[in-house]
Structures are given as structure tokens and as C-alpha cells.
Amino acid sequence: MKNEKAMRIIEKALRQGRKTLSEYESKQVLAAYDIPVTREVLVKDKTGLDKAIKKIGFPLVMKGCSADIAHKTEKGLIHVDIRTSTEAKKAFREIMAGMEGFEGGVLMQEMIKGRRELVMGLTRDPQFGPCVMFGLGGIFTEILQDISFRHAPLEARDAREMMQEIRGHKILDAVRGMEAADKQRLTGMLINIGRIGLEIPEVSEIDLNPVILSGANPVVVDALVILKQP
């Protein structure tokens, strides 16, 4: 059975002829599948800034948010560690100016603190269909390619094994004063990414990078859902 909330978002994007969901939309789809994401508010107009600040609280991360924009970092559309409303207003102006007329807004989200970054995702293999990916996140995803896959649907054991399978699996243990990651929650996230793949054929790929461990708790900080080309 398809998740109605997720489907509303996806169908709207498809009607608009879009190939991707914005970060904000992507996270709503994830949240509809009980995948923990950053608390965030999408602000399209500077009058909404104060309300958003009040809701999320400092420090904040502010990001340009549009389905049409990739490579936000390179374009200067991400401002981190915003601590005052003056800083927030300045960041808002700069981001909106940098959006080059694309439709969207500014995503105001809680700043997740954590030194351990993971990656999760969904890919569709031409032979096996939906496969869930797990690995080291951030820049290490590309450099080390320390990742593992499992075919959906995943059993809890599959999720546990795929976490154990990466070379850097000790990153999930209690290391250097950091807590051990909440593996049960990670397991649930991986299983549910697989469910999205099985239940929503319109989703062709999911890329969650980074998923930051905030203490023991994994939180999806950036997310991209790619839709199937009609």
C-alpha cells in the first residue's frame, strides 16, 4: 500500500514535469516513512523568517531549496551556524539572490552536530530492482567508496549485515568518546528506504548524504529523491 502523504508530494512533482524532488519535499517523503530528518521550515518570503527562527531555534543552517538546483555548496547557497536574526536576514538575501530566478525558497533547518557522517540510498538495478545502499558519508563516499548494498525488501538481519560489511563499520561503535550509534534506528531507516523502493515505482533513486550521527541518533541532513523519467 502506498503512503498517501508521500504520494501527494511525488504526484505533484510529476504533474509539474519535474525529475527530482527538492530537499524539502524529499525529506517529507522520508519522514512519511519514519526516517528521521532535520527539523526544518521552508521560507519563501522574508516575513516568514522570524516565525521559522522561533520554531527551529539557533544555531541554524540555511539552504537554497529548489528542485532545479544541484551543487548548492559550490553556488554559495548554504550558510551554516547562523546564530542571530541579523545573520539570518543577511543569509536570506544572499541565498535568494543566488537562486538565479529558480522557483523555491530558503530552507531553515536545525544544525545537526556530529562528527560521523554516513550515506544511505536507493538505486534500481536493471536486473534486481530496488537495492538499498549504506556506507561512509560526506566526502568519504566518493574517496573511499566504502559502501554496501542489499536487495529490497530488507530483513533486519540484512540491514545489520550491510552495516557490518563496510570496511569502516567501527565508525558505528563507541569510539573516541562518541556514543555507539543507535543500530536499531539505522536498521529501521534502511528497511524503510527499501520499502519506498518497493512501494513507489515512481522513485528511481534516493541519495541521503550526509546522514549525521548526532550522538547516537542518525539524522538525514541532506536528501535527494530522483523520479523515474516518464
Add this chain to the structure above:
Amino acid sequence: MSGNPGKIKSNKKTRYPATDYEKIFHPRTVAVIGVSAEEGGTGFGTGMLKSMTAMGYEGKIYPVNPKGGRISGMEIFRRVEDIPEKIDFAVIAVAARHVPEALEACRKKGAAGAEILSSGFGELGTEEGKALEKQIQEAAARGIRVIGPNCFGIYCPASGLTMLPGPDLSRISGSVAFLSQSGGISIDLAHAGNYLGIRFSKVVSFGNGADLRESELLHYLADDPETKVISMYIEGIKDGNAFFTAIKNAAAKKPVIVFKGGLSVAGQRSVASHTASMGGSRIIWQSILKQAGAVQVHDPEELAQVILAFSLLPKKTFKSISVIGGGGAIGVTACDTAEDYGIEVPPLPAGIQDRIANHLPRPGSSAINPVDVANPYVSPQNLKEVLLAAAEDQRIELQILDSLLYHYQPLARMFGQRITAITPYKELTRAVRDAVDQTGKPVIAVLPNPKRGPEDMDITELIALTRQEYIKLGIPVFDELHDAIRAIAHINNYYGGRKK
């Protein structure tokens, strides 16, 4: 969707009987369609007929060729329809365009299945080839199961069915099944198995796999009482989900060893032209096989070694082993390799070391584990005592005996005798078997041979004879210590993982 007969669309609404695998693998009557009518023909049909005869196939063979005549003393029938009784199985080796018609005739003659050796179908990539393959599928859907086309067929030692060109494969049956798109790998493994001691239940080379192929055959083998170990070579698969379900189901019941080819970019190009299927991504395949609980191997040698280990060793893990052999470095590298694969080579308790030392020459030997026997001429009786003593350590679950038999060559030449005459290889193999029986702990024999030149053929012969003796006694033999340890690691992963 050839993997599931229920999904094949057919014009007629008929209920087909379940696949009669018994008739396919153990047929009593076989038609060979496409033998040469002329003496001295070398076509696939003639080759198969002669191979089956050479193998001593006990059933009735009916050769077919429109020209009639005689072959190998048998009457050639002009048409399948002329065969005087119902047939169980057919070998089809006529030109591609005549195959659908021949297949239909076999079905009407009662055949439960047919292997199509002919090529010229989907693998060509042409419209004509694809259309002919589709016709095969349609005929199959009417009630005859097809192996092939573009394949080497079925080898079943129990019934005498053999693959092409296999007039000299073993008739000793065993517990290992092998499935492969590739006929070349199938026949290579069938021959290698013969000298390595791998005994097969059935080997199926299914080529293009127009009808019966990996998933359905995996389901069959998972419940086949004749098969205890399933092995396969895969280039591409037809239906990922069906395959995943089938292999997971099979691997939960018995070991499934998979050699997946075509994982490199160049390999994928060649797969497309070889068996008309897609190779797939390396990391996805690795993950899928692991998730299914299958054992992945990476080359034909490893495939054979791992099959051998699974088929001859008890169904359990071997976390702690003893290594007994000559030479300190061999022992050191054995420890290194074992550690890489998560296997322990623990030092034996002092009491056991003392007992072992009593049976070894001094100085120069070491009884710690690895046990260094110091000199290659230690008698089989003493080696047996060493095996018996080491097995008394409760931790030891398996023993490896590495024998440097080639050192008997200088001795033989010094006394002007044949190496096979002075080397006590029969006594050695018997002593090892006795040690296994007395201790209940398996032994793997390793027979390295660094001297393989033409001037050392006597050693090659000695090693082959020793291997043969070991195999008769059910002891697995490996060329190299590393191969043996890697095979044990695969067993540990299988029985220590999902099968817990």
C-alpha cells in the same frame, strides 16, 4: 519469463503436467535428431550419439536424419514420427531453422524434455535468431521442457547422459550439481572433477536458457535428493527477483557456490555476445549473493576447490586447525593465510607436543602447530601418530597434512628406482584415512609440486597417483595450502553464517 512456465502465454487453455525431471535426467529412450547420414560425420548430433554410446548409456537411442541409413550399427529414422515407441528425451542438433519443428515432433512423441545443441538463436542478436528462439519458447509452453539452445546439454553420470564433447566423462555419480550457461566451463569442470574427486549428480549447460534456466533449476535442485551441493556459473540472469528468491531458498537448504562471470566492463561486452544476457554490476552481485547466503568464488580453479571441500567435508565450521608439513616457512605462511581468513592455528598443549616430538626426527622438527616434520621421509606410521596426537587437542577441528612427496625423486634416482616404487604413497593415504576414522576429525591433504617440467614427469605421475588414492578414500586433496585454507573459510562462512 521463461523461468516460470505458468507465466508463459499460450493460445490454448491446457493444463500441462509438472515437469518430469526424472525423464529428463534419467531417460530410458532418447532421440538424437540431426546425426550425419554419411560415415565419418562430425556434427554435434553424431558427436552426441557416439559420446552416449561410449559412455555406456543403457537406454535406447533413436538416431534421426531425413536421409535415413545407418550409424554405429543403429537404424536412422527419417522422421521423429517414425520412431516405434514413445520417447523420454531428445537431443536436437539440426540447423536452427528446423529446430522448432523438431521440438514439436518430440513433444508429440511424448518427450518430457529436449536439449538443443544447435546455435543460431538469440545469441546472434538478429531478428531471425530472436524469432526462432521465441518459437522454441512457444513449443516449450505446449509441454516440453527445453535445455538450450546453444548449449552442450546435460551430463548425468547415473543415467549416462553426457555433454558435448564428453565420451569419456566419469560414470561415478555423486552429490554435486552444476548449472551453467557456458558449455565450456561445464565440460571443463566435469573433466576436472574426475581427477579432483568431485562426483556429480547432474551437470546442466543451458546456453541461451530459452526455457529451463537458473531460477527454475535452482528450485528443482534445492529439493533434489541426489544433490547435496549446488554450484553454478552465471553470466546473466533472466529475472532478478525470481533468481534471488530461488537462490535464497536453495542456499537455506544446501550450499550454493556461484562463480559469476562478466563483472568487468570488458566482460560485460563479451557476455552480451556469448549468451545474450546482461552481466550486471559487481558490487550489486556481491551483495545479492551474500544476502541470499550463497558462496561466491572468483575463478574456475577456486570454484572446483570449493566444490570439492563442500562435497567431502562434514557440514560444520572449522575455526581451529592444525597444519602438519615440512619446512618452517610453509608453517609460517600457513599461519598468515589462516589468520587472513579468520582461522586459528593454536599452539598445541605441552603434553601433546611431547608425544608428537617422539615421532619426529630431532633436531630440526617442531611440534608446536604448525607442526614441522623437518624431513620429507617421515614414515606414514609416524605421520599418523602425529595426526592422532594433534587431534586430541579439543580445539582442533580439522587437520591439514602438507606432504612434499617430490623429495622422493633424488632418493629414487640415487637407488635407480622409480619414484612411484619407493614412495610409500599408498601407505600414506591409508594412514591418513585411519587417522580420520580414529579421531573423527577430517584431514585435508595438500600435495604441492614445484617440479613440473618435462624432466620431472615421474613426480607428476606420483602426485596424480597419490591424489587418486586419497580420493578413493574420500580425502580431499589440494595443490596448495592457500587453496585449502581459503576453501575452509568459505565453509566457515556458509555454516557459520545464515545456516546457524
